Amino acid sequence: MILIDGKKTAADIKAEIAAEVEQMLAQGKRRPHLAAILVGDDGASQTYVNNKVKACEVCGFQSTLIRLDASTTQDELLEHIQRLNNDPEVDGFIVQLPLPKHINEQAVIEAIDPAKDVDGFHPVNVGRMSIGLPCFLPATPAGIMELLRRYNVPTRGKRCVVLGRSNIVGKPMAMLMMQKGTPGDATVTVCHSATENLKEICREADLLIAALGQPGFVTEDMVKEGATVIDVGTTRVPDATRKSGFRLSGDVDFEHVAPKCAFISPVPGGVGPMTIVSLMLNTLRAGKLRN
Numbered sequence: 001m002i003l004i005d006g007k008k009t010a011a012d013i014k015a016e017i018a019a020e021v022e023q024m025l026a027q028g029k030r031r032p033h034l035a036a037i038l039v040g041d042d043g044a045s046q047t048y049v050n051n052k053v054k055a056c057e058v059c060g061f062q063s064t065l066i067r068l069d070a071s072t073t074q075d076e077l078l079e080h081i082q083r084l085n086n087d088p089e090v091d092g093f094i095v096q097l098p099l100p101k102h103i104n105e106q107a108v109i110e111a112i113d114p115a116k117d118v119d120g121f122h123p124v125n126v127g128r129m130s131i132g133l134p135c136f137l138p139a140t141p142a143g144i145m146e147l148l149r150r151y152n153v154p155t156r157g158k159r160c161v162v163l164g165r166s167n168i169v170g171k172p173m174a175m176l177m178m179q180k181g182t183p184g185d186a187t188v189t190v191c192h193s194a195t196e197n198l199k200e201i202c203r204e205a206d207l208l209i210a211a212l213g214q215p216g217f218v219t220e221d222m223v224k225e226g227a228t229v230i231d232v233g234t235t236r237v238p239d240a241t242r243k244s245g246f247r248l249s250g251d252v253d254f255e256h257v258a259p260k261c262a263f264i265s266p267v268p269g270g271v272g273p274m275t276i277v278s279l280m281l282n283t284l285r286a287g288k289l290r291n
């Protein structure tokens with residue numbers, strides 16, 4: 001069994017990005033600049049955004065964090081977005097999700113200039129991805145593709161089962177795995193809450209990508225001997241022994257599943273760090289396109 005080390009891979013890629021930024025600066029170009037809008041005080045979202053800002057520092061990017069009160073109206077948020085769309089100093093920006101209930105998330109996503117949509121959530125980027133055109137890829141699936149590439153996990157002609165059909169992970173993951181190329185060229189099945197015979201389907205998977213948000217959902221009896229298992233789950237589970245009061249739990253029963261696997265990604269230290277690195281790669285790309 002090979003443990004897919006997302007933490008180390010992410011650190012390697014951040015060092016590669018930092019070296020590229022140095023080259024850009026030596027050529028008289030600007031540092032890539034990422035802005036992030038955080039609305040409200042959701043604990044997990046604050047942690048994610050803080051980690052994104054820290055990653056910008058490591059990569060040598062400029063970053064701007066715009067913190068808005070939970071009572072911010074949709075129109076006020078849209079004004080901030082317009083300002084960032086028009087700011088020539090900002091290469092790309094994100095609006096951290098989820099947003100407070102009174103704000104229409106889709107309207108917000110569609111207000112972002114697709115050329116600055118480094119989350120890859122705008123329908124223009126989603127559409128371009130679906131037909132294999134250059135675009136900003138959504139961070140989590142892009143991070144998983146990079147792990148599969150760097151660990152030379154075989155995908156061509158393999159059966160890939162994606163658990164979950166979210167717009168952020170499940171759907172784009174399925175799309176990328178079925179596309180021509182390496183990694184890719186897989187035969188893909190997407191399972192969701194209405195899927196019948198889910199266990200049987202999982203047992204046929206050469207690659208099983210779990211993105212349900214249900215701790216320990218994938219058990220040993222659902223995994224084929226020699227499969228590759230990618231765990232996207234990051235559920236906060238109460239844990240009194242931790243200073244934070246919680247620990248992150250993946251969708252996979254790692255202890256019992258790992259011995260059967262050719263490759264497996266752990267939680268934490270697997271997909272999570274790669275998600276942030278993908279955002280950095282998208283920002284680097286945006287910076288190059290605009291420089």
Ligand code: GUN
Binds near residue numbers: 094095096098139168
């Ligand atoms: N919330 C959870 N994941 C993400 C992400 O990748 N981008 C944004 N903007 N919000 C998120």
